Amino acid sequence: MNRREFLGTLAAAAACGVPLDAAHAQVAQKLYDLPRFGNVSLLHFTDCHAQLLPIHFREPSANIGVGESAGRFPHLVGEHLLKQAGITPGTAEAHAFTYLDFAAAARRYGKVGGFAHMTTLVKRLRASRPGALLLDGGDTWQGSATALWTKGQDMIDACKQLGVDIMTAHWEFTYGDHRVQEAVKSLAPIEFLAHNVKTTDFGDPVFKPWVIREMNGVPVAIIGQAFPYTPIANPRYLVPEWTFGIQESELQDLVNEVRAKGARAVVLLSHNGMDVDVKLAGRVRGIDAILGGHTHDGVPVPVVVSNGGGKTVVTNAGSNGKFLAVLDLDVSSSGVSDFRYRLLPVFSNLLPADAQMQNLIDRVRAPFAAKLREPLAVTEGLLYRRGNFNGTFDQLILDALMSVKGAEIGFSPGFRWGTTLLPGQTILREHLMDQTAITYPTVTVNEISGADIKIILEDVCDNLFNPDPYLQQGGDMVRVGGLTYSCDPRAAMGKRIDDMRIGGQLIEAGKRYKVAGWAPVNPGAIGEPVWEVVENYLKQIKTVKPRRPNLPRLIGMGGNQGLA
Amino acid sequence: MNHSRRKAIQSGGGLIAMLLAAGVISPGEALAQSDPFTMKTLAEAMRAVGGPNQTVSDAIIIKAPAIAENGAVVPVGVESKLPGTELIALFVEKNPQPLVGSFGIPSGTVGNVSTRVKMGQTSDVYALVKADGRFYVAKKEIKITLGGCGG
Numbered sequence: 200m201n202r203r204e205f206l207g208t209l210a211a212a213a214a215c216g217v218p219l220d221a222a223h224a225q226v227a228q229k230l231y232d233l234p235r236f237g238n239v240s241l242l243h244f245t246d247c248h249a250q251l252l253p254i255h256f257r258e259p260s261a262n263i264g265v266g267e268s269a270g271r272f273p274h275l276v277g278e279h280l281l282k283q284a285g286i287t288p289g290t291a292e293a294h295a296f297t298y299l300d301f302a303a304a305a306r307r308y309g310k311v312g313g314f315a316h317m318t319t320l321v322k323r324l325r326a327s328r329p330g331a332l333l334l335d336g337g338d339t340w341q342g343s344a345t346a347l348w349t350k351g352q353d354m355i356d357a358c359k360q361l362g363v364d365i366m367t368a369h370w371e372f373t374y375g376d377h378r379v380q381e382a383v384k385s386l387a388p389i390e391f392l393a394h395n396v397k398t399t400d401f402g403d404p405v406f407k408p409w410v411i412r413e414m415n416g417v418p419v420a421i422i423g424q425a426f427p428y429t430p431i432a433n434p435r436y437l438v439p440e441w442t443f444g445i446q447e448s449e450l451q452d453l454v455n456e457v458r459a460k461g462a463r464a465v466v467l468l469s470h471n472g473m474d475v476d477v478k479l480a481g482r483v484r485g486i487d488a489i490l491g492g493h494t495h496d497g498v499p500v501p502v503v504v505s506n507g508g509g510k511t512v513v514t515n516a517g518s519n520g521k522f523l524a525v526l527d528l529d530v531s532s533s534g535v536s537d538f539r540y541r542l543l544p545v546f547s548n549l550l551p552a553d554a555q556m557q558n559l560i561d562r563v564r565a566p567f568a569a570k571l572r573e574p575l576a577v578t579e580g581l582l583y584r585r586g587n588f589n590g591t592f593d594q595l596i597l598d599a600l601m602s603v604k605g606a607e608i609g610f611s612p613g614f615r616w617g618t619t620l621l622p623g624q625t626i627l628r629e630h631l632m633d634q635t636a637i638t639y640p641t642v643t644v645n646e647i648s649g650a651d652i653k654i655i656l657e658d659v660c661d662n663l664f665n666p667d668p669y670l671q672q673g674g675d676m677v678r679v680g681g682l683t684y685s686c687d688p689r690a691a692m693g694k695r696i697d698d699m700r701i702g703g704q705l706i707e708a709g710k711r712y713k714v715a716g717w718a719p720v721n722p723g724a725i726g727e728p729v730w731e732v733v734e735n736y737l738k739q740i741k742t743v744k745p746r747r748p749n750l751p752r753l754i755g756m757g758g759n760q761g762l763a
Numbered sequence: 764m765n766h767s768r769r770k771a772i773q774s775g776g777g778l779i780a781m782l783l784a785a786g787v788i789s790p791g792e793a794l795a796q797s798d799p800f801t802m803k804t805l806a807e808a809m810r811a812v813g814g815p816n817q818t819v820s821d822a823i824i825i826k827a828p829a830i831a832e833n834g835a836v837v838p839v840g841v842e843s844k845l846p847g848t849e850l851i852a853l854f855v856e857k858n859p860q861p862l863v864g865s866f867g868i869p870s871g872t873v874g875n876v877s878t879r880v881k882m883g884q885t886s887d888v889y890a891l892v893k894a895d896g897r898f899y900v901a902k903k904e905i906k907i908t909l910g911g912c913g914g
Contacts, residue, residue, distance in 0.1 A: 430832040431910045658909045669829045720911040
């Protein structure tokens with residue numbers, strides 16, 4: 200019986216009411232007892248978005264690839280993903296990697312992630328892989344109420360306890376340059392690497408670009424790549440003196456430098472997003488593996504990219520603490536000769552909580568417990584965010600904004616973080632904060648002309664579907680309430696959005712419409728934080744009826760495997 | 764483009780207009796003498812700096828972000844590996860006045876310049892290089908975006 204059959208057995212056992220403990224132990228053993236391979240091992244998680252506790256997270260049913268990205272990882276969803284990865288439908292793994300039959304499967308297999316459960320898995324893998332490094336791809340200090348209220352300190356403490364060796368960053372920067380500098384000073388033994396962050400005046404490096412660590416006698420270089428579009432996708436005023444970017448030629452110089460210093464394997468810990476990493480891997484030589492994040496793609500099978508200098512393994516390790524990746528490398532004197540990669544789902548029911556980490560989490564949450572656990576409403580439907588165009592939780596936020604602010608149109612940013620609630624679950628304040636906990640949460644209300652609404656939608660859509668990955672920012676489409684539209688992802692910039700209507704009537708270019716939104720990137724916005732507006736709305740309605748997300752009418756996407 | 768240079772251009776344009784009005788110079792002479800910084804299209808500005816025949820060259824490297832972090836100050840660098848580089852000029856096609864700057868490169872100097880340009884919209888940026896008396900060109904697109912909504 201192979202691992203997949205075992206997982207299938209677990210499902211069958213659960214369905215028949217067989218006690219699960221014995222089955223759990225067997226399944227956990229099969230899933231998590233990975234035979235060691237080679238002499239260098241890297242453990243990697245990314246984009247955990249400060250989720251210390253186990254959660255549900257629905258993978259997208261829309262993750263469209265255009266141009267060269269169409270039909271390949273990470274732009275495969277549901278059955279298309281399972282087929283290409285060779286995962287049996289209906290298994291625990293199928294649940295981890297897809298949205299399929301989500302609510303029922305989530306009840307069957309339980310929650311995922313949680314730092315206490317992740318710790319147990321890390322310890323287990325480290326026991327079989329002496330010297331293994333644990334890498335954190337960033338988006339770690341943001342995404343929960345406690346992270347926001349402690350400016351990321353809860354996550355810093357948890358990551359030290361977890362044994363993170365090296366990290367890079369993105370949302371960390373939204374606490375502002377001073378907080379990041381202060382936090383980095385107190386981060387030891389964790390190394391904070393970001394080769395592509397420089398000062399705007401003279402282009403001096405702000406952070407350490409790389410480290411070389413020896414594992415079982417093999418010097419391995421890790422280079423850190425922070426999210427290149429931080430001052431564009433997030434407020435520039437928070438990091439006014441730093442410049443970011445992809446910086447290919449500088450990266451090539453660093454790869455050459457670490458090779459010259461004796462590194463026999465070179466790994467890029469990247470927050471570029473998967474499409475950017477795949478393009479980069481084809482253009483920069485000498486990187487053996489890119490351990491990637493940002494786009495929250497749980498990719499079970501790595502993409503191997505050939506370039507003039509050899510091959511680069513490109514991965515993306517999902518989000519929200521749901522996965523732990525294991526990259527084993529066999530490195531000889533001439534370099535990396537072979538590899539094994541597994542992206543392990545962290546099933547909280549299969550991994551006992553680590554007591555020390557659980558203590559730390561309980562301690563962090565204690566001062567805020569009552570506030571975090573305050574019930575706001577009950578949801579009758581599944582509430583999720585992730586997806587190219589909209590999610591039910593975003594629809595709820597849009598409905599709240601439009602209702603409370605009396606706006607015809609609502610805009611909500613296309614963030615990819617935000618956990619999932621099952622039908623019947625009580626929405627606690629911390630669940631709402633999981634969707635909204637940012638340092639620029641202001642709700643804005645503006646009168647915007649039809650022509651400008653079109654410009655905004657086209658601009659964001661190009662950041663998502665430009666065929667050149669270097670021009671993509673890795674977020675999803677702005678969520679739109681009140682306004683219907685059509686979208687052709689394959690069209691050129693300025694020609695994707697059409698047929699914009701309110702109540703069935705075409706909007707007029709010269710007419711102004713009242714638009715409510717949140718998360719403005721320019722300074723000086725005045726208004727309540729979005730969680731207050733949504734909280735008031737939830738307390739008023741008490742029960743959240745199943746939401747149907749407002750989705751654009753898609754053009755030319757028939758057969759796209761990134762679409763359910 | 765900074766404020767003082769814009770003023771200088773305006774006053775330069777004004778001077779030519781004044782001379783024209785006074786009948787001191789003919790319109791044809793005005794065109795010949797007018798500052799390429801005042802040209803309104805890329806073709807005119809390039810012609811004014813470098814003549815009509817330019818060869819596309821991959822020995823010219825434009826160093827610029829794919830997406831600008833701040834359209835008001837976009838760092839752009841040009842490196843010319845062409846032997847005998849004597850002039851490097853930089854143009855933003857969609858700016859009201861495309862010519863951004865023109866740098867004389869003294870003999871024996873490395874052809875490597877950088878500046879900051881202001882851009883209101885996504886545009887191709889052109890680098891024109893004069894080397895050994897001939898003109899070469901390269902281009903790169905820089906995207907200007909509204910921002911927000913990321914990750």
